Amino acid sequence: MASPKVSPLPHIVVIGAGFGGLAFVRHFPAPAARLTLIDRQNHHLFQPLLYQVATAGLAAVDIAQPVRTIFGGRPNLEVIMGEVTGFDLPGKRVRHTRGELSYDYLVIAAGGVTNYFGHPEWEQVAPGLKTLDDALRIRRQVLCSFENAETESDPAKREAAMSIVVIGGGPTGVELAGTFAELTRTVLNKDFDRIDPSKARVLLIEGSPRVLATFPPELSASAQRQLEKLGVEVRTGMRVEAIRRGEVVAGGQTIRADNIIWGAGVVAVPVARQLGVEADRAGRIKVLPDLSVPGFPGVFAVGDIVTLVDAKGVTVPGVAQGAMQMGRHAARVIARELRGEKLAPPGREPFVYRDKGSMATIGRSAAVADINGVHLSGYPAWLAWLTVHLLFLIGFRNRISVLLQWTYSYLTYKRGARIITGLSGEKSAGSA
Amino acid sequence: MASPKVSPLPHIVVIGAGFGGLAFVRHFPAPAARLTLIDRQNHHLFQPLLYQVATAGLAAVDIAQPVRTIFGGRPNLEVIMGEVTGFDLPGKRVRHTRGELSYDYLVIAAGGVTNYFGHPEWEQVAPGLKTLDDALRIRRQVLCSFENAETESDPAKREAAMSIVVIGGGPTGVELAGTFAELTRTVLNKDFDRIDPSKARVLLIEGSPRVLATFPPELSASAQRQLEKLGVEVRTGMRVEAIRRGEVVAGGQTIRADNIIWGAGVVAVPVARQLGVEADRAGRIKVLPDLSVPGFPGVFAVGDIVTLVDAKGVTVPGVAQGAMQMGRHAARVIARELRGEKLAPPGREPFVYRDKGSMATIGRSAAVADINGVHLSGYPAWLAWLTVHLLFLIGFRNRISVLLQWTYSYLTYKRGARIITGLSGEKSAGSA
Numbered sequence: 001m002a003s004p005k006v007s008p009l010p011h012i013v014v015i016g017a018g019f020g021g022l023a024f025v026r027h028f029p030a031p032a033a034r035l036t037l038i039d040r041q042n043h044h045l046f047q048p049l050l051y052q053v054a055t056a057g058l059a060a061v062d063i064a065q066p067v068r069t070i071f072g073g074r075p076n077l078e079v080i081m082g083e084v085t086g087f088d089l090p091g092k093r094v095r096h097t098r099g100e101l102s103y104d105y106l107v108i109a110a111g112g113v114t115n116y117f118g119h120p121e122w123e124q125v126a127p128g129l130k131t132l133d134d135a136l137r138i139r140r141q142v143l144c145s146f147e148n149a150e151t152e153s154d155p156a157k158r159e160a161a162m163s164i165v166v167i168g169g170g171p172t173g174v175e176l177a178g179t180f181a182e183l184t185r186t187v188l189n190k191d192f193d194r195i196d197p198s199k200a201r202v203l204l205i206e207g208s209p210r211v212l213a214t215f216p217p218e219l220s221a222s223a224q225r226q227l228e229k230l231g232v233e234v235r236t237g238m239r240v241e242a243i244r245r246g247e248v249v250a251g252g253q254t255i256r257a258d259n260i261i262w263g264a265g266v267v268a269v270p271v272a273r274q275l276g277v278e279a280d281r282a283g284r285i286k287v288l289p290d291l292s293v294p295g296f297p298g299v300f301a302v303g304d305i306v307t308l309v310d311a312k313g314v315t316v317p318g319v320a321q322g323a324m325q326m327g328r329h330a331a332r333v334i335a336r337e338l339r340g341e342k343l344a345p346p347g348r349e350p351f352v353y354r355d356k357g358s359m360a361t362i363g364r365s366a367a368v369a370d371i372n373g374v375h376l377s378g379y380p381a382w383l384a385w386l387t388v389h390l391l392f393l394i395g396f397r398n399r400i401s402v403l404l405q406w407t408y409s410y411l412t413y414k415r416g417a418r419i420i421t422g423l424s425g426e427k428s429a430g431s432a
Numbered sequence: 433m434a435s436p437k438v439s440p441l442p443h444i445v446v447i448g449a450g451f452g453g454l455a456f457v458r459h460f461p462a463p464a465a466r467l468t469l470i471d472r473q474n475h476h477l478f479q480p481l482l483y484q485v486a487t488a489g490l491a492a493v494d495i496a497q498p499v500r501t502i503f504g505g506r507p508n509l510e511v512i513m514g515e516v517t518g519f520d521l522p523g524k525r526v527r528h529t530r531g532e533l534s535y536d537y538l539v540i541a542a543g544g545v546t547n548y549f550g551h552p553e554w555e556q557v558a559p560g561l562k563t564l565d566d567a568l569r570i571r572r573q574v575l576c577s578f579e580n581a582e583t584e585s586d587p588a589k590r591e592a593a594m595s596i597v598v599i600g601g602g603p604t605g606v607e608l609a610g611t612f613a614e615l616t617r618t619v620l621n622k623d624f625d626r627i628d629p630s631k632a633r634v635l636l637i638e639g640s641p642r643v644l645a646t647f648p649p650e651l652s653a654s655a656q657r658q659l660e661k662l663g664v665e666v667r668t669g670m671r672v673e674a675i676r677r678g679e680v681v682a683g684g685q686t687i688r689a690d691n692i693i694w695g696a697g698v699v700a701v702p703v704a705r706q707l708g709v710e711a712d713r714a715g716r717i718k719v720l721p722d723l724s725v726p727g728f729p730g731v732f733a734v735g736d737i738v739t740l741v742d743a744k745g746v747t748v749p750g751v752a753q754g755a756m757q758m759g760r761h762a763a764r765v766i767a768r769e770l771r772g773e774k775l776a777p778p779g780r781e782p783f784v785y786r787d788k789g790s791m792a793t794i795g796r797s798a799a800v801a802d803i804n805g806v807h808l809s810g811y812p813a814w815l816a817w818l819t820v821h822l823l824f825l826i827g828f829r830n831r832i833s834v835l836l837q838w839t840y841s842y843l844t845y846k847r848g849a850r851i852i853t854g855l856s857g858e859k860s861a862g863s864a
Contacts, residue, residue, distance in 0.1 A: 068623035151530035191500035
């Protein structure tokens with residue numbers, strides 16, 4: 001370190017600037033400890049809108065905010081852009097790509113990565129959607145694919161270039177499929193001479209019997225109807241057997257498509273293994289009810305990296321709300337201990353998840369929402385979704401910019417972010 | 433081709449969707465011929481603001497617009513995203529990465545690339561600024577470099593990480609140096625704990641005796657004063673002898689800097705060689721006064737790919753204005769011929785450049801402008817620059833978005849685009 005600051009305050013290291021890590025820093029009283037927040041990226045990503053970047057509705061910077069800006073001026077906080085490489089829990093130390101940190105408390109909010117369920121080779125041919133670079137890669141690929149179709153003389157190849165297969169019928173898959181159908185039918189359809197993008201095939205494949213399986217069945221059915229109205233072919237109960245470049249084998253059929261997108265699952269970053277603590281099959285740490293890691297009362301884990309049935313018997317879902325509430329809870333527990341309320345882990349306040357409802361958007365004026373048992377579909381659900389997401393977007397500029405772009409898109413059916421970049425760095429189909 | 437359209441109209445192929453190619457299409461009467469516009473990218477780039485993307489002031493999509501959108505709905509126009517690979521001028525054919533085109537008229541508006549003056553190896557260590565990917569690469573490198581400095585314990589390495597050397601004192605170099613000085617002193621300076629970015633070194637190196645050599649000497653002097661006021665070290669009459677990773681040798685000195693940016697020159701894309709026609713040292717085609725290529729009255733070249741002393745003895749400068757005026761001229765000449773006014777090349781209307789003035793911006797409220805001999809400096813020049821660039825920006829959304837971001841930056845001294853992406857794809861210093 002350049003000039004190590006000597007401080008009598010206890011030191012808390014927070015790993016990850018996602019929803020969980022950010023909520024921790026937000027809710028922790030600044031004077032009570034010295035905080036170090038470390039993340040691989042220099043920005044917080046508003047993941048619920050990542051699909052909008054992938055589908056050319058928003059620019060990358062609209063949904064990301066530099067971490068240093070978010071907490072600019074906050075005392076007792078240091079931000080490091082770096083990747084954690086190892087832990088020494090008994091010695092209370094964390095190693096990262098730029099050095100080492102010792103801590104009094106550790107908050108692990110490292111999040112998740114795309115889960116290919118034992119097929120890591122599929123990543124090359126079916127990109128997932130977890131980072132800005134993922135979103136830009138998908139956008140580039142789909143837009144280039146339609147450029148290929150425009151000059152392709154072989155009808156079968158042209159059809160494959162105009163086919164988008166989305167694997168996974170959860171919120172991400174539904175959002176991607178719906179928005180791609182909309183993009184081809186209301187935006188790209190005006191742009192080409194030889195092909196008719198409104199005839200593009202958008203296929204959503206889900207292994208379980210219905211899309212949005214965590215929603216009430218009535219809303220799943222509504223979501224499927226809304227998707228089909230937009231032109232999406234929905235195939236439920238269909239298992240993917242193989243994925244190759246330009247080809248998906250599912251339900252015994254071979255589907256040719258130049259655009260295959262993986263929206264099927266999330267697995268915790270492989271931290272549990274490094275920590276040597278117990279985890280579930282998705283690599284999520286089994287924390288105690290107070291969110292601490294068993295055997296290490298000073299180590300907390302929050303967000304997608306955690307699996308937990310809360311004190312009321314509810315399995316905490318891997319969504320932004322869950323991560324934020326856990327981050328806040330950890331902040332409260334640690335702050336109380338530092339104020340002198342010494343409580344052994346079993347006596348520490350257990351975490352209780354408060355379900356504020358779930359929503360999934362499908363397209364323009366199309367969505368489903370389940371808010372405290374009130375089920376909404378279509379336009380009212382979409383309005384609710386829009387309001388909530390705008391209110392939650394971090395940072396003034398982003399909110400205005402996103403509002404502006406949505407209004408523009410809504411009125412004109414154009415999409416501002418339809419720019420293909422990064423061709424020189426990547427061997428993409430479009431540069432061939 | 434998918435389904436070749438048979439048309440009795442003459443066919444004009446336009447290569448390049450920069451200012452020259454766009455102006456041609458804009459000004460050519462749509463019913464008079466069938467047009468095919470081909471470009472490597474899917475977007476037109478507003479190059480005068482590219483330095484703003486490199487310095488984290490604007491997002492990539494703010495200064496780019498899909499070509500298909502710009503001309504959406506225009507009859508008799510086809511857009512191809514592809515790269516031209518060869519010419520058959522006698523046979524009137526153009527080969528490209530997706531096929532081949534025959535033409536009646538050809539308009540070459542392929543533009544320029546960064547000129548390393550015989551040192552192509554410098555490209556790896558000193559990126560130029562011609563494409564969106566260049567700008568994003570520079571942004572990523574500089575932002576990562578300050579992240580490196582924050583955790584660097586070796587003072588010499590820390591200083592190198594906080595040093596930015598801009599080579600070339602033309603408008604691009606001046607804009608980059610001024611804006612980087614501003615970025616470090618008014619934006620980044622609030623963000624870090626251990627380093628003081630306002631102490632970052634920004635060095636502008638120019639080989640000739642003054643910056644902005646094409647401007648009146650009085651404005652060059654003013655630009656240098658404004659740069660120095662912002663904290664830029666300006667070194668004129670200093671020749672660059674060598675560039676290595678992290679090191680520039682110039683004027684006998686070795687300067688250590690992790691950020692080296694090349695703003696020193698532009699050379700025509702290597703089309704003249706492929707065409708087999710006469711070119712100058714920078715590869716620019718020596719066109720006839722009517723902008724046609726000698727020996728081929730149906731082939732025109734416009735913009736940065738051309739070198740020309742116009743009918744009034746003025747050397748047409750390689751700026752957007754020049755390219756746009758040439759594109760319009762070629763459109764007029766071809767349209768007149770197609771209306772039956774058959775004029776042999778020597779009798780065709782010669783091109784005359786109309787100098788509408790030149791401007792260079794240096795930073796917030798800092799610029800110089802020379803408009804019909806009226807010399808402006810500082811705030812008035814900056815206001816003039818701002819107005820002209822907003823008015824010229826293509827596309828409604830971009831204009832609003834840019835205006836919004838500039839207003840936001842002006843009022844808050846923040847920069848919204850300070851997001852580092854693309855780390856996974858590139859072995860950058862920040863991911864080490």
